[in-house]
Amino acid sequence: MDVVLKRIYEPASPDDGFRVLVDRLWPRGIAKADARLDAWAKDAAPSPGLRRAWHADPEGRSDAHFASFSADYRAELEQAPASEALDELVELARAHQRLTLLYGAKDPERNHAGVLREALLARLHRAG
Numbered sequence: 028m029d030v031v032l033k034r035i036y037e038p039a040s041p042d043d044g045f046r047v048l049v050d051r052l053w054p055r056g057i058a059k060a061d062a063r064l065d066a067w068a069k070d071a072a073p074s075p076g077l078r079r080a081w082h083a084d085p086e087g088r089s090d091a092h093f094a095s096f097s098a099d100y101r102a103e104l105e106q107a108p109a110s111e112a113l114d115e116l117v118e119l120a121r122a123h124q125r126l127t128l129l130y131g132a133k134d135p136e137r138n139h140a141g142v143l144r145e146a147l148l149a150r151l152h153r154a155g
Contacts, residue, residue, distance in 0.1 A: 028120050030147055032140050035129040039063040044125025047116065049140055051078065054131035064129070066119065070112035073100050073139050081139075093137045100139055104146045116147050 033043065035054050045065045051072035053059075073081065077099055084092040103109045120126045128147075132138035 028123070028151075029125045030120055030144055030151075031125065031127050032135075032144055033127050033129055034135065035062060035131050042125070043127040045119055045123040046127050046129055047119065048129045049143055050129075050131050051075065052131075057131075062129075068112050068116060070108040071104075071116060071143060074103055074109075077103060088134065088137055096139075097142045100142050101146060104143070113143075113146060113150060116143075117150050120147065120151055 029044070031043075035048060035050075035057055039046065039062075046063060047066045047068050048054075048062065048064050049068050049071050051069050051074075054062075072078075073096075077096070080099075081088075081092075081096045086092060104113050116126070116128075128140050128144055130138055130140035132140070
């Protein structure tokens, strides 16, 4: 099994495997028919409050702010409903050769999808 990240604005590919949108909000400018989604895991995305706090960084998403956001998001992923959504992603990862987590953020390094992927892989290995 393989879990990869991809920006939803990139064209869909047969190599994507099972495609899951992991944003709480629908990405701007993408028609639902064009997204080619297999699932939408809204509850696996950061809560509205955490999302607002992330976007409120006056330093433009500094390293320190991303570290704080990541810690807060990992804590959310341990509580309902995010924990159940993460469990569902674990099952999807087990059921498919490749799971592609789709996100809308512009920054490929500092976004919630990377944190979610790490948490997903950790839970996969913990569960055996």
